[in-house]
Amino acid sequence: xxxxxxxxxxxxxxxxxxxxxxxxxxxxxxxxxxxxxxxxxxxxxxxxxxxxxxxxxxxxxxxxxxxxxxxxxxxxxxxxxxxxxxxxxxxxxxxxxxxxxxxxxxxxxxxxxxxxxxxxxxxxxxxxxxxxxxxxxxxxxxxxxxxxxxxxxxxxxxxxxxxxxxxxxxxxxxxxxxxxxxxxxxxxxxxxxxxxxxxxxxxxxxxxxxxxxxxxxxxxx
Amino acid sequence: xxxxxxxxxxxxxxxxxxxxxxxxxxxxxxxxxxxxxxxxxxxxxxxxxxxxxxxxxxxxxxxxxxxxxxxxxxxxxxxxxxxxxxxxxxxxxxxxxxxx
Numbered sequence: 001x002x003x004x005x006x007x008x009x010x011x012x013x014x015x016x017x018x019x020x021x022x023x024x025x026x027x028x029x030x031x032x033x034x035x036x037x038x039x040x041x042x043x044x045x046x047x048x049x050x051x052x053x054x055x056x057x058x059x060x061x062x063x064x065x066x067x068x069x070x071x072x073x074x075x076x077x078x079x080x081x082x083x084x085x086x087x088x089x090x091x092x093x094x095x096x097x098x099x100x101x102x103x104x105x106x107x108x109x110x111x112x113x114x115x116x117x118x119x120x121x122x123x124x125x126x127x128x129x130x131x132x133x134x135x136x137x138x139x140x141x142x143x144x145x146x147x148x149x150x151x152x153x154x155x156x157x158x159x160x161x162x163x164x165x166x167x168x169x170x171x172x173x174x175x176x177x178x179x180x181x182x183x184x185x186x187x188x189x190x191x192x193x194x195x196x197x198x199x200x201x202x203x204x205x206x207x208x209x210x211x212x213x214x215x216x217x218x219x220x221x
Numbered sequence: 222x223x224x225x226x227x228x229x230x231x232x233x234x235x236x237x238x239x240x241x242x243x244x245x246x247x248x249x250x251x252x253x254x255x256x257x258x259x260x261x262x263x264x265x266x267x268x269x270x271x272x273x274x275x276x277x278x279x280x281x282x283x284x285x286x287x288x289x290x291x292x293x294x295x296x297x298x299x300x301x302x303x304x305x306x307x308x309x310x311x312x313x314x315x316x317x318x319x320x321x
Contacts (some may be wrong), residue, residue, distance in 0.1 A: 021312045021315050021316050022316060023236075023314055024236060024239055024312055025309070025313070025316070026241065027236055027240055027243075028239060028240070028243040028309065031240045031243040031244050031247075031259070031260075032244065032246070032247040033247075035243075035244040035245050035247055035248055035251065035259055036248060036257060076260050092251070115258075116258065119255060119258065119259075120248075120251065120255040
């Protein structure tokens with residue numbers, strides 16, 4: 001064969017091949033991300049979880065602080081059993097409402113993306129979240145039992161932050177920074193006992209709303 | 222300079238196989254049904270490609286029962302991981318060379 005023709009053949013062959021290689025690389029990236037990350041989580045659920053937390057904090061303020069402002073040191077410390085039970089009920093209601101909202105919105109988004117919500121990735125994500133949260137939750141019960149109420153809010157912020165950092169590889173990478181913020185907030189909160197409700201509202205209310213909005217803007221449209 | 226074509230892995234030149242290895246490199250292990258759902262291909266198609274990768278000893282298989290249903294999990298072997306890395310390097314090299 002004429003070597004010149006051979007060269008020409010090979011170069012058109014190469015050009016077609018090249019876009020193929022690029023597609024290969026793209027499909028690798030896509031598969032790796034899709035198999036690891038649970039991208040169905042909607043930013044909207046973050047915003048709503050923040051709103052629920054703020055409403056919950058409002059009720060808690062009504063129960064614990066009134067007529068003081070939450071910016072005053074809480075000298076009516078939370079020791080009465082009825083108050084504790086009511087606070088617990090509020091926290092549980094906020095948690096359950098947030099989980100249901102998150103699940104409903106994630107199923108809708110997953111439907112739109114044509115994937116299942118309950119898959120290998122989301123199962124892994126739930127386990128990664130649950131381990132630090134359960135450990136933290138049990139630890140909090142002991143804190144409360146021994147009367148260290150001032151440490152309940154900071155400890156939960158810290159455990160929640162750790163859970164987010166743990167879960168971030170299976171979620172959006174930015175969640176890691178939300179985790180760091182929650183931990184920093186928890187540590188400041190530990191240093192300023194009596195202002196737990198304020199830090200709780202910032203950590204679970206304000207930060208969730210800001211982060212949810214950022215994620216919604218970046219990933220949901 | 223060495224020809225990067227030679228570094229391309231013959232087994233991974235098929236995109237489905239490349240995708241399977243990508244998933245297994247990014248995760249500890251993955252089971253058959255999850256892979257099927259992720260890649261959106263038929264049982265037979267997936268099984269054929271998994272066989273090809275197994276033959277090369279790029280992946281390892283463990284079978285067990287979950288709720289009495291057979292569950293087959295796949296892992297990438299060290300050999301598979303090395304081959305994958307070499308294949309991507311070759312792809313990158315080829316793209317780079319042809320951009321010049």
